[in-house]
Amino acid sequence: MAGTFVEFFSEEALENVMVILKYKPDRVVYVGHKSNMITKKMNSLREFVKRVSPETELKFIEVSRDNLDQIIDVLSELVERYRDAKFELTGGSELILIAFGFVSSRMPVDTLRIDPYTGMEIDFSGSSPVRIKSHIEMSVADNMVLHGGSLTNQTGSYSTWRFTDDFRQDIRAIWNISKSLRNRWNKYVSSIEEAIKNCPPDELGYFVLPKTSLGEAVMLFHRLMEIGVIRDFHIAKRSISFRFKNEMIRHIVTKTGNILELHVYDVATRDNSRFTDAIIGAMIDWNGSQKNTVPVSNETSVSVDTINEIDVILMRDTIPTFISCKSGKAGSIALHELQTVTSRFGGKYANKVLVMATPCENNASGISFFKQRAKDMHIWVIDDVYSMSDEALLQKLIKIQGINM
Template identity: 25%
Template sequence: MRTIIELYDERPVENILSTEVFRPERTIILCDREIYQNKSLQSKMRRFLRHRGIESKLVFLQTEIYDTERILAKLNAVIKRYPDCVLDITGGTDAALFAGGLICAKTNLPAFTYSRKRNRFFNIHNAAFADGLECHVQYSVEDCILAAGGAMRTGRVDNSLLYKYAEHFDEFFSIYLKYKSSWTKTIGFIQRASAAGKDEPISLSVRSAYEVKGERGSLIPAPEDALREFERIGFIKHLSIKRGKSVSFRFKDVQTRAWLRDVGSVLELYIYKQCLDCGVFQDVRTSVIVDWEGDLRRENVTNEIDVMASRATIPIFISCKTCAITTEALNELAVLRDRFGGKFAKAVAVTSQRCRSITSHRAS
């Protein structure tokens, strides 16, 4: 196979998956004027193919994607120049698909499609090579983001080191459940007790009064039992509590310091571990920073995804909340799913609090 014709689709993977599987010399993408003039988008698609080790050439041809006659004319021109071409009708507008059907009825042009649900290619017309062909392509979390024209930045967590801590994540979550009602105060105490001055370096050693100032002039006493639990699982060490007077301990390292100073980290780490343990996903990451433009400039729009996983070519976006989930949070998650995953991507909101029925309804 030397030439694949693609009907441009807003779902990123639909435009490149066949190229990855069949590795043609060239892929010709029929698109509208906006996409034809969008050199940045085209560059990102070529960058992704290079990232995946694919040398196929991408050629963009402009047409009116809602005008069947114009699409037919463009298809005829492509067939005349590349008589060995095949047509992928996985994506595209209704007019483009109709035009593809018409031209297949008049010629022997091979046509095939891909089913995300079955993860297989199927012969539509004269394309026996694709009939029932299983797709073995697997995307990492970063691949899913790159395929949609974005980029992945370094987040709060070094995912390459998480295996060192994973055995303690279930215990960490159990501690959270045990002290759930006072968790915000527990983390609040640690935040204030370990706060560094403006020009001071971050220290792993903590020495604090037994009570620290909370919000609105309140005092937060040392959460003795929770601190002892943190010491038991190895997140802190050298714990010394002088009731009513002082508290001192040392964080295991910078990473555990960050987790014990952040209210929501415990749920994120637990969900991350559950995604790993279920054995369904080929890649799982936490604290994924998505750069919308993909060029990593400082001024670009970014979003952080608490946990993200991928299965085959489908990304799953997971938002973790130890507080009640808001409509705004659901909307933000849906936007990320649609922008970087498309129709078959999944968005999941996880909360340790009861949801209002209206929120559950909106989520579904």
């Protein structure tokens, strides 16, 4: 534990917790205005601290938005009360910073700033600033709690996928088939999904599907048999029969977009040194532990949850990248959905990426209106992944993590 820190409460949740993540201090005192230091944000901060630094005590002090003298008095009192305190200067309104400048010119105060992008700490306490390199990490789950949400148990990393070496090999083999089929992959998988809905397996997991419901998709089963992800494959006059290697393979072959999501996740996490945490199929509960309720009668009410899914989330230290994957065409709705979720659970520090298996369509002049719209929204677009090597995709993801548009 590392004494007391004073933080100027920020609209950006990440700016409020850098000293907690690095120092796990005894106490953090937040100074802010009522307009931004609202109960919901304070409760989210408390829930976050319970996870990452449960021994840290939090205090919240509200100051006026327009009374400079009152803010000066509050800050002066804090300097006197907590003589070992360090003041962290990342957040805060202009008036609070002006007041602090006045106080620090009259009283000795230790100050520092930690850059959320790089983790670099600058200590201003001495005669000249001292830069200290820091490696500060936060998990995807912690980031959700910090922003007032949570990952549900339906999140793919928890409920559906187990990334063994064997499964990663299967992902790569199926991805190669998908690349060779391109647009036909979605067509064939949609046919298989519909056929399986109408013809459930027997108690041993064997499927018997009529050829008439599959059409050209029958050829995909031959390819899947060759790489060993379907077993006991037989073709009769009017039907085919088989069983999947495991449930994860069934999920890939019966939902068009899953293979692209798995490919992106596999490429990003193959070398664990690139990203510090990753989640696939993130099911985000917007309310986290702070549930909303609506009345259903005079005496009872029910909890109402808002749930969104983000295909892949990558973390580089404390910076999240939210990735939406589209195996077919994408429109403006996809951009707005990604924008909304990222703004809510990442703020200004988060990266937003739309990954597309096929190329963006250009207009007659060769300009993609869609790409321009995405750029205006500060959303990166990685398209035509079918034509891209694994290394090329990885380098694009790494570049996005290190460069801000």
